[in-house]
Amino acid sequence: MKKGLLTTLFLAAxxxxxxxxxxxxxxxxxxxxxxxxxxxxxxxxxxxxxDKYKGKIVMINFFATxxxxxxxxxxxxxxxxxxKYKDNPKFALLIFGRDEDWDKVEPFKLQxxxxxxxxxDKGKKIYSLYAKQMIPRxxxxxxxxxxxxxxxxxxxxxxxxxxxxxxxxxx
Numbered sequence: 001m002k003k004g005l006l007t008t009l010f011l012a013a014x015x016x017x018x019x020x021x022x023x024x025x026x027x028x029x030x031x032x033x034x035x036x037x038x039x040x041x042x043x044x045x046x047x048x049x050x051d052k053y054k055g056k057i058v059m060i061n062f063f064a065t066x067x068x069x070x071x072x073x074x075x076x077x078x079x080x081x082x083x084k085y086k087d088n089p090k091f092a093l094l095i096f097g098r099d100e101d102w103d104k105v106e107p108f109k110l111q112x113x114x115x116x117x118x119x120x121d122k123g124k125k126i127y128s129l130y131a132k133q134m135i136p137r138x139x140x141x142x143x144x145x146x147x148x149x150x151x152x153x154x155x156x157x158x159x160x161x162x163x164x165x166x167x168x169x170x171x
Contacts, residue, residue, distance in 0.1 A: 014142040025154055028133040035060075035145045036129045040094075040119055042089045044102060050145070053092045056071045057169045059162075062127050069154035070136045075113065080163050088132040089168055090143075098135055140165055161164040 020078060029036065035058075039049045050058070063070035077095070085091040096119050097105040105118040121127050131137055131152075140149035140162065149165050151158050 001062045004119060023027060023140040024131075024134075026134055027130070027150065027152070028128075028132065029130050029139075029147060029150070031147050031150060033147050034066040035139065035141050035147055037145075038126045038129060039094070040121075040126060042117065042119065050094075053094075053141075054145055055141070055143050056090050056092045057143065057168065058094060058145075060130075060141070061093070062098045062121070062135050062137045063095065064098050064135055065100060065104050067135050073136050073159065074112065076113055076159055076163075078116065080159075081166060082114075085166070085170060086116070091166075091170055093117070096126055097129045099124045138162060140169075141171070 014150045030072075035050060037050050040049055042048050059077075059081065061073075063074060064087055065069060074095075077093070082093055093116050097108070098121050101120045106122050109118040127137075130139065135154050136152075136154055138149070138151045139147055142148050148169070149162060
């Protein structure tokens with residue numbers, strides 16, 4: 001009986017410690033914040049801004065061509081998010097190569113047969129509005145531009161949670 005009580009108390013203490021753990025110190029925004037606006041090139045000649053996507057559920061992904069977890073996540077983004085919602089007028093996907101230019105993201109996109117836009121974020125100008133380091137990072141914005149979800153790194157569970165949120169918002 002004592003062993004069971006001690007185990008229960010230990011688990012409760014661990015869960016409390018996890019719940020009290022500090023937030024990601026490299027994250028500059030949090031769920032519930034309004035996403036910071038930024039301008040970017042949707043192709044080599046056409047500039048736009050995040051504000052133009054109001055009214056849509058927006059997924060923002062930051063990756064790098066050299067990043068192993070990004071290379072695991074992006075095929076799932078293609079198959080389970082982009083292929084499913086690319087024709088939905090209430091959805092937008094913005095994928096930025098953190099600290100990379102067109103000369104890196106375009107060949108990477110072609111090599112991997114991705115059909116979504118891959119956009120450069122040379123100098124981390126956009127990324128640095130949202131976080132200090134660590135990729136991949138994902139942000140899901142609601143129709144008003146409020147951050148509904150954010151993640152760092154890649155895990156199957158996290159990706160499944162993110163995909164379920166997108167599916168629920170686009171019903």
